[in-house]
Amino acid sequence: MGAKRVLLIAGGTIGGLGAVLSITPPQFGTASSGGLGGTLLGGGSTTTTTTPAPATTTTPAPTATTAAPAPAATATKKATTTTPAPAATTAAPAPAKAKPSGTFTGSTSQTRFGPVQVQITLVNGKITAANALQYPNNDFRSQQISQQAIPYLVQETLAANSADIQGVGGASYTSQGWYDSLVSALAKAGM
Amino acid sequence: MSIGKRYNADWASIVLGLGLGLTAALYLESTHASDWNGVYPIVTSISRICALLGSYLALVGLVLVSRISFIERSIGHDRLVIWHRKLGPYSLYLITFHVLLVSIGYAANDHAKIGVEIWRIVMKYPWMLPATVAFIFFAAAGITSYKKARAKMSYETWWTIHLYTYLGIALSFMHQVLTGPMFIGHPLNKAYWTGLYLAAAAVIILWRFLIPWVRSLRHNLRVEQVVVEGPGVVSIIMKGRGLDRLGAQGGQFFSWRFIAPGQWWISHPYSLSAAPTKHHMRVTVKALGDASTDVINLKPGTRVFFEGPYGTFVASKATRGHVTLIGGGVGITPLRALMEEFDPTMEIDVIFRASNEEDLVLRRELDALADARGARVHYLVGSRKIHPMNAKYIMNFVPAFRDSDVYVCGPTPLVEAVREAAESCGIPKNRFHDEAFEFHAV
Numbered sequence: 001m002g003a004k005r006v007l008l009i010a011g012g013t014i015g016g017l018g019a020v021l022s023i024t025p026p027q028f029g030t031a032s033s034g035g036l037g038g039t040l041l042g043g044g045s046t047t048t049t050t051t052p053a054p055a056t057t058t059t060p061a062p063t064a065t066t067a068a069p070a071p072a073a074t075a076t077k078k079a080t081t082t083t084p085a086p087a088a089t090t091a092a093p094a095p096a097k098a099k100p101s102g103t104f105t106g107s108t109s110q111t112r113f114g115p116v117q118v119q120i121t122l123v124n125g126k127i128t129a130a131n132a133l134q135y136p137n138n139d140f141r142s143q144q145i146s147q148q149a150i151p152y153l154v155q156e157t158l159a160a161n162s163a164d165i166q167g168v169g170g171a172s173y174t175s176q177g178w179y180d181s182l183v184s185a186l187a188k189a190g191m
Numbered sequence: 192m193s194i195g196k197r198y199n200a201d202w203a204s205i206v207l208g209l210g211l212g213l214t215a216a217l218y219l220e221s222t223h224a225s226d227w228n229g230v231y232p233i234v235t236s237i238s239r240i241c242a243l244l245g246s247y248l249a250l251v252g253l254v255l256v257s258r259i260s261f262i263e264r265s266i267g268h269d270r271l272v273i274w275h276r277k278l279g280p281y282s283l284y285l286i287t288f289h290v291l292l293v294s295i296g297y298a299a300n301d302h303a304k305i306g307v308e309i310w311r312i313v314m315k316y317p318w319m320l321p322a323t324v325a326f327i328f329f330a331a332a333g334i335t336s337y338k339k340a341r342a343k344m345s346y347e348t349w350w351t352i353h354l355y356t357y358l359g360i361a362l363s364f365m366h367q368v369l370t371g372p373m374f375i376g377h378p379l380n381k382a383y384w385t386g387l388y389l390a391a392a393a394v395i396i397l398w399r400f401l402i403p404w405v406r407s408l409r410h411n412l413r414v415e416q417v418v419v420e421g422p423g424v425v426s427i428i429m430k431g432r433g434l435d436r437l438g439a440q441g442g443q444f445f446s447w448r449f450i451a452p453g454q455w456w457i458s459h460p461y462s463l464s465a466a467p468t469k470h471h472m473r474v475t476v477k478a479l480g481d482a483s484t485d486v487i488n489l490k491p492g493t494r495v496f497f498e499g500p501y502g503t504f505v506a507s508k509a510t511r512g513h514v515t516l517i518g519g520g521v522g523i524t525p526l527r528a529l530m531e532e533f534d535p536t537m538e539i540d541v542i543f544r545a546s547n548e549e550d551l552v553l554r555r556e557l558d559a560l561a562d563a564r565g566a567r568v569h570y571l572v573g574s575r576k577i578h579p580m581n582a583k584y585i586m587n588f589v590p591a592f593r594d595s596d597v598y599v600c601g602p603t604p605l606v607e608a609v610r611e612a613a614e615s616c617g618i619p620k621n622r623f624h625d626e627a628f629e630f631h632a633v
Contacts, residue, residue, distance in 0.1 A: 005204045012208020013215070020216035112223055113375075139375045140316045148301065170300040172225050 098190070099125030106185030108134060109177040113142045116177025120157070120185050130157045130182070136174055145171045153178045162186070199265040207251060210387075214247040215240060217380045221373045235296030238289045239371065245285030246367065249329070249360055250391045252278045257391075258398045258498060268501045276336075283333040290326055318365035328359035347457055357395070364388055399498070407496040410434060412472070414449065414493040417486070421552040424521055425487050426464060426475045429495055434467055437500060440507075441466040441528030442598075442626075445499030447474065449489055458498070459486075462600070462626070464524035464553065466531040475552060477521040504626040506532035509596040511622065513538040515589050517580070517609050519601025520545050525626055526600055527553050530560050539566035540589040544580070544605065548572055580608040582615045593618060600626040 106118040114136030121129040132150050136142035149171035156165040163183045167175030218240050226236045255275040263271065298308035313319050332353045334340055341349060367384065368374045374381045412431035420426050439445070444462040448455060464475035476486055506529055514537060516526040523543050533539060541561070545551050551570055561568045569588040571578040578584065586592050593616040599609040606625050613623045 005201065008201055008204040009208035009211070012205040012210075013212035014208075015205075016209040016212020016214075017216050017219070018212070020213060020220055024220045026219055026222055113372075139370055141370055141372075144311075144315070145301075170302065 100189040100191065101125075102189070104185045104189045105133065106181035106183070106188070109180035111136060111173040111177040113173050114138050116174060116181055118157075118178055118181040118185055120182070120189075122189055122191075125191065127158055127161050130154045132178070136177075142174075146174055149174050150178075157182060162191070196265065196267055196270070200270065203262075203266060210247060210251070211244065213383065214243045217243055217373045217377075217384065221377050221380060226372075231296050231299035234292050235300070238292030238296055239373065241285045241292065242289035242367070242371075243373070245282050245289060246360075246363065247387070248278050248282035248285065249356070250387060252282055253357070253360065254391055254394055257394045258402075259394060260398065260402075263501075267503055269503050279336065280333065283329055286326065286329060316366070317369045319370075321362040322366035325359035325361075325363040328355040328362075332356045332359075346459075350457065360388075360391075403496060403498045406437075407494075410437070412495040412497060414489050414491055414495060415471070416491060417489050419487075420475055421549050423478045424475060424550075424552045425478070426473055427486060427489060428471060428473045430470055431472070431495075432470065434472055435469045437467070439463065439467045439472070439500035440505045441530070441532040442504040442506065442525045443500040443502040444525070445472075445474075445497045445501065448496040449486065450494040450496060451485075451489060454485055454489075458496075460501075462502075462504075462525035463500075463528045465528050465556075475521065475524040475527075502626065504529070504598065504600070504624055506534075508624055509533070509537070511594060511596050512536070513540070513591050513595040515540045515542065515585070515592055515595045515597050517542045517585075517597065517599040517601070517605070518544070519605035520550055521552060522601030522605070522626075523553060523557070524600075526598060527557060527560070529598060530557075530564075530566065535564060538591075539564070540591075540595070541566060541568040542571060542585065542588060543568060544571045544578055544601070546572070546574065575604070580605060580612060582612040585609075585612055592616060596622045596624065598624045598626075 101123050103119060103121045106120070108115045108117045115134045116132060116136065117134040119131055119133050120127050131154065132146075135146040135150060137146060149168040152168045153165065153175060156167075157163075157178075163179060163186055165175075165179065165182075167179065218236070222236065226232050252275050255271045255278070258268075294305055294309050294312065297303075297312060298305045301308060303311070313323050332355065335344065335349050335352045368381055374384065410431040410433060412429050412434075414427060415430040416428045418426045418428065441463055444460050446458045446460050448458040459476075461474035461476055463472060465471075465473045478487060504525055514533065516529060516539065518524075518526045518541070526541060530539060530541070539561075541557065543551060543554075543557065551572065554570070557568050560566065582592065589595070592612075595618075597609065597613050597618060599606050610623060610625065
């Protein structure tokens with residue numbers, strides 16, 4: 001197999017790849033709604049406090065001002081694409097003076113691996129129970145990840161008593177879906 | 192290779208590449224940013240691409256040796272076998288990478304120890320137990336095909352182990368479509384992939400099973416007689432009808448399957464030891480391996496299933512007016528058949544090297560053929576040291592060696608020695624024709 005034939009194979013490969021990717025391009029652009037891991041999940045405030053922290057620790061103090069803009073810029077960009085919902089919730093607690101009680105079901109959040117829907121129980125404005133009515137379980141890998149992640153998400157939710165959660169590493173989609181649905185459940189409760 | 196075949200091989204390369212691209216696109220098209228936003232997601236992503244490409248190459252490898260008649264004709268069996276051998280290792284490497292990387296990637300994602308994660312993947316994920324068995328089959332076929340390992344075992348053992356790759360490919364399919372993120376929720380991807388597997392299965396069933404069966408039954412080939420030619424060497428004479436329609440030539444080989452107890456499950460690649468006639472074909476065999484020993488005991492009337500003819504070790508490849516045929520031991524048999532095929536004007540020298548006098552099988556036939564057409568047969572009996580097959584030594588017997596077409600068949604050391612001799616005389620590759628015994632394999 002000479003160099004020419006290797007070139008022909010490579011040409012065919014690029015042709016095949018190009019043809020498919022030009023018809024259905026990779027969905028990197030739309031991934032922002034899917035979430036990018038735990039750091040996003042805490043909403044606007046936690047994003048800005050957690051992401052710059054490693055940047056400042058890794059960059060030497062004197063050059064911090066010159067080094068900072070790059071990571072900061074990307075961090076804020078990410079934050080702006082995903083923060084609309086959290087911004088609304090951080091604003092919400094102020095008008096909600098009454099402390100709600102009852103069971104509230106969040107909207108279904110569609111993730112890449114399946115829907116997530118959260119149900120919470122509130123007693124005088126305190127989250128006493130949270131559970132997933134729906135979670136990704138179409139395939140075994142998703143089932144396994146969901147089973148591992150959901151107990152943590154429940155704990156985080158109860159501890160935070162809000163949507164201000166970190167999410168679970170390795171279960172970024174489920175965490176993002178949980179967050180979205182939790183936000184809508186809290187909104188229904190007026191929190 | 193002729194110009195036409197080269198052109199066809201170029202097209203085949205493009206098709207191979209196109210499929211490779213389409214297969215890689217399965218993952219890239221369905222991937223998300225989160226598959227690339229860290230070391231371990233990237234590890235997992237790479238593992239999946241390795242899996243896709245490795246599986247694709249494994250399928251291509253099977254199809255290459257599936258005996259599709261028009262591909263065999265347009266590219267040549269020998270070339271297809273060479274490609275099969277070149278692709279095979281890449282397929283195994285890629286699949287091995289997949290196994291390693293997916294274990295690492297999943298373990299990191301789940302914060303589990305790697306051993307625990309592997310156990311969990313194998314025992315709990317759907318169809319992972321069969322896929323693990325499939326990987327073992329694959330690895331076994333790869334290791335036993337490695338030159339040094341291959342040299343240590345009989346053809347039959349190697350072939351049986353190799354046969355399990357079919358099972359391996361079938362067993363690995365379900366874990367792919369049930370756990371692969373490029374297939375879950377991507378019906379078009381799943382359809383492409385399933386189509387690829389079904390097409391490969393159809394090709395194999397049709398060309399490796401149905402067509403050979405139908406042809407074998409139609410030509411009604413049966414063992415007529417088994418003749419002892421020398422120590423451990425027998426000729427099997429087979430009778431059938433319309434064998435001339437097979438278009439076989441002396442120098443070619445078939446894959447033979449003798450339908451007898453303990454024999455039917457394995458096929459043997461044997462060269463014709465005489466030019467085929469309308470009603471008869473003959474092979475001459477040394478009892479080399481486990482199962483080939485039993486051919487001595489074949490009963491007349493035993494049905495023979497065959498695939499072939501294969502091989503480009505044929506008279507029409509000669510470009511000069513003189514040929515040198517060099518055979519070692521039982522490797523003389525295709526040369527004996529070739530002798531009948533050359534044009535009467537062709538000048539022929541035969542060198543027949545064997546360890547002992549009694550290993551000079553078919554000697555009477557060789558002498559008779561040589562007399563009939565004025566060829567010379569040089570018998571060299573004794574060890575490799577007494578008869579070093581270098582250019583100088585060969586030219587003692589065949590002064591016109593450097594101007595002839597060289598045909599050689601025998602054990603690998605002999606073939607390699609003659610190859611070197613030919614190269615040292617400046618004989619170009621297209622005038623050197625070899626048929627190493629193990630070349631038939633696959």
